[in-house]
Amino acid sequence: xxxxxxxxxxxxxxxxxxxxxxxxxxGWGNPSSQYPTGAQARLGVDAARETLAAALGCxxxxxxxxxxxxxxxxxxIQIAVHQNRxxxxxxxxxxxxxxxxxxxxxxxxxxxxxxxxxxPDRNGNVTAEQVADALREDTVLVSMMLVNNExxxxxxxxxxxxxxxxxxxxxxxxxxxxxGFLTDPFRADRLGADLISVSGxxxxxxxxxxxxxxxxxxxxxxxxxxxxxxxxxxxxxxEATAQIAGFAKAVALRTEHFEHNLAHMAQIKAYAEEKxxxxxxxxxxxxxxxxxxxxxSLVGYPSANVVTELxxxxxxxxxxxxxxxxxxxxxxxAMGLDKKTAAGVLRVSFxxxxxxxxxxxxxxxxxxxxxxxxxxx
Numbered sequence: 001x002x003x004x005x006x007x008x009x010x011x012x013x014x015x016x017x018x019x020x021x022x023x024x025x026x027g028w029g030n031p032s033s034q035y036p037t038g039a040q041a042r043l044g045v046d047a048a049r050e051t052l053a054a055a056l057g058c059x060x061x062x063x064x065x066x067x068x069x070x071x072x073x074x075x076x077i078q079i080a081v082h083q084n085r086x087x088x089x090x091x092x093x094x095x096x097x098x099x100x101x102x103x104x105x106x107x108x109x110x111x112x113x114x115x116x117x118x119x120p121d122r123n124g125n126v127t128a129e130q131v132a133d134a135l136r137e138d139t140v141l142v143s144m145m146l147v148n149n150e151x152x153x154x155x156x157x158x159x160x161x162x163x164x165x166x167x168x169x170x171x172x173x174x175x176x177x178x179x180g181f182l183t184d185p186f187r188a189d190r191l192g193a194d195l196i197s198v199s200g201x202x203x204x205x206x207x208x209x210x211x212x213x214x215x216x217x218x219x220x221x222x223x224x225x226x227x228x229x230x231x232x233x234x235x236x237x238x239e240a241t242a243q244i245a246g247f248a249k250a251v252a253l254r255t256e257h258f259e260h261n262l263a264h265m266a267q268i269k270a271y272a273e274e275k276x277x278x279x280x281x282x283x284x285x286x287x288x289x290x291x292x293x294x295x296x297s298l299v300g301y302p303s304a305n306v307v308t309e310l311x312x313x314x315x316x317x318x319x320x321x322x323x324x325x326x327x328x329x330x331x332x333x334a335m336g337l338d339k340k341t342a343a344g345v346l347r348v349s350f351x352x353x354x355x356x357x358x359x360x361x362x363x364x365x366x367x368x369x370x371x372x373x374x375x376x377x
Contacts, residue, residue: 001314001315001316002314002315002316002358002361002362003316003351003358004315004316004317004348004349004350004354004358004359004362005316005317005318005347005348005349006202006292006349006350006351006354007149007150007179007202007292007293007318007347007349008318008349009201009202009207010201010202010203010204010351011204011351011353012204012205012206012246012250013204013250013253015249015253016204016205016206016246016249016250016253017246019245019246019248019249020206020242020243020245020246020249022245023044023241023242023244023245023246024242027040027041027044027241027242027245028041028241029041030238031044031045031230031238031239031241032228032230032238041239041241044241044244044245045065045239045241045244046060047248048244048245048247048248049063049065049244049248051248051251051252052211052247052248052251054255055181055182055251055252055254055255056181056187056188056196056198056211056213057186057187057188057189057190057191058188058189058213061232062188062213062214062215063211063212063213063214064211064212064214064231064232064234064235065209065210065211065231065235065239065240065244065247066209066210066211066212066224066235067208067209067210067240068199068201068207068208068209068210069098069100069176069178069197069198069199069202069210070098070099070100070210071210071224072176072197072198072199072210072211072212073098073100073101073104073143073174073176073197074100074104075212075224075235076143076174076195076197076212077091077101077104077105077108077141077143077174078104078222078224079172079195079214079218079221079222080140080141080143080171080172080174080194080195081108081113081140081141082222083140083172083218083219083220083221083222084140084141084170084171084172085140087138087139087140087170087171088136088137088138088139088140089112089113089114089138089140090113090114090115090116090136090138090139090140091105091108091113091114091115091116091139091140091141091142091143092115092116092118092131092134092135092139092141092142092143092171093105093115093116093117093118093141093142093143093144094117094118094119094120094126094143094144094145094155095117095118095119095120095330095334096120096124096126096145096148096150096151096330096331096334096335097143097144097145097176098145098149098176098178100176101143101145101174101176102330105143116134118130118131118134119334120153120331120334120335121335122335122336123153123286123287123335124148124151124153124285124286124287124288124331124335125153125155125286125287126144126153126155126156127156128156128159128160128162128163131144131160131163132163132167135163135164135167135169135171139169139170139171140170140171140172141171141172141173141174142160142164142171142172142173142174143173143174143175143176144156144157144160144173144174144175145175145176145177145178145179145180146175146176146177146179146180146184146186147177147179147180147183147184147288147290147293148179148286148288148290148293148331149178149179149293150293150295150329150331150332150345150347151285151286151288151293151295151331151335152179152286152288152289152290152292152293152294152295153286153287153288153289153290154180154184154288154289154290155175157173157175157186157191157192157193158186158190158191158192160173160192161173161191161192161193162192165192172194172195172217172218173192173193173194173195174193174194174195174196174197175191175193175195175196175197176197177193177196177197177198178197178198178199178202178210179202179290179292179293180290181198181199181202181203182203182251182254182255182258182261183203183262183265183290183291183292184290185258185262188213188215193213193215194214194215194216194217194218195212195213195214195215195218196212196213196215197210197211197212197213198210198211198212198213199211200243200246200247200250203250203251203254204250204253204254205243205246205247205249205250205251206242206243206246206247208240208243209240209243209244209246209247211247221234223235223236225237254352257352260352261352262291264352264354265291265292265350265351265352265354266291268350268354268355268356268359269291269292269293269294269350271356271359272294272348272350272359272362273294273296275359275360275363276294276296276348276362276363276366277296278363279298279363279366279367279370280370281298281299281300281301281370282296282297282298282299282366283296283297283299283341284296285297285332285335285337285341285345286335291350292349292350292351293347293348293349293350294347294348294349294350295345295346295347295348296345296346296348297337297341297342297344297345297346298344298346298366298369298370299340299341299344300340300344301344301369301370302343302344303319303343303344303345303346304319306319306344306346306366306369307319307346309369310362310365310366310369313365315361315362315365317346317347317348317362318346318347318349319345319346319347328342328343329342329345332345348362
């Protein structure tokens with residue numbers, strides 16, 4: 001199998017799988033229990049939190065484990081609107097956010113909130129100036145992703161943070177960094193976002209584990225789940241110790257080879273772009289600079305059909321986000337792509353282990369698909 005859809009999910013390295021297995025078999029105690037087996041599990045959770053915090057650039061007590069990036073996004077939005085409930089009912093976000101941000105915002109609109117959706121330019125970019133123009137005294141939240149999951153565009157989160165501080169805005173800044181964590185060299189203590197969502201399965205951890213960073217401006221965050229008081233009373237429920245251990249191991253592996261990984265993925269992306277654009281009818285979509293995501297369009301060829309055919313050959317890419325389930329991407333619609341171009345968009349995404357030979361195989365298969373389809377017309 002040739003796997004080129006790392007933005008959807010990533011393979012779990014053997015070292016991570018072994019860590020998960022060890023936590024299941026040898027570290028199976030309840031971290032809230034007082035006897036040695038429970039204490040051992042608690043030490044494992046604490047050590048994992050320290051690893052995650054160090055990689056993210058924050059203190060361990062600022063990092064809370066969740067089940068996934070979508071949960072982290074939803075919770076971050078709830079925290080912001082609750083903290084600023086006396087400030088107003090206006091939210092700023094972008095039209096190209098992940099559904100885990102857009103759908104909660106739409107639900108809040110039903111409750112009387114006003115949401116400003118910033119549109120990207122033709123290349124998929126959103127600017128801090130757009131936020132400045134939309135910002136109001138009653139703005140309670142700005143939610144802007146760090147790296148767009150379909151175009152690879154890196155958004156100006158740091159500049160927006162500076163803007164909010166300069167304006168003395170009470171609005172909290174949330175960033176969905178699910179695609180940016182350990183693919184973009186940011187640190188929470190320098191980025192300036194108040195709330196940062198991350199997810200494990202985008203970087204070699206098992207599915208079912210994520211996290212939320214809580215910055216200094218987040219005051220007494222409202223608990224997501226009330227109950228036994230786990231996660232400092234913010235998210236009750238017995239900790240998912242095996243997933244947490246796997247998350248920490250995956251992050252440790254990525255951190256150890258961080259610079260090499262970034263350079264390798266950037267080289268693979270440049271190689272893939274050169275090879276793909278040499279195919280007649282293929283055009284670049286957007287100008288995203290994230291090293292692991294490349295969007296192109298085989299104009300006039302429905303991407304769902306292309307993805308299915310390549311999948312039957314053992315080549316895995318996607319037609320935009322895996323979350324769309326066959327629907328036309330809201331990201332490409334917001335960018336104003338014409339229907340033929342938007343319908344033909346293919347997202348190719350890379351990991352530290354992606355090889356040039358895999359890109360060659362993809363390009364050969366796409367060229368064959370195009371030639372065959374052209375001959376049939």
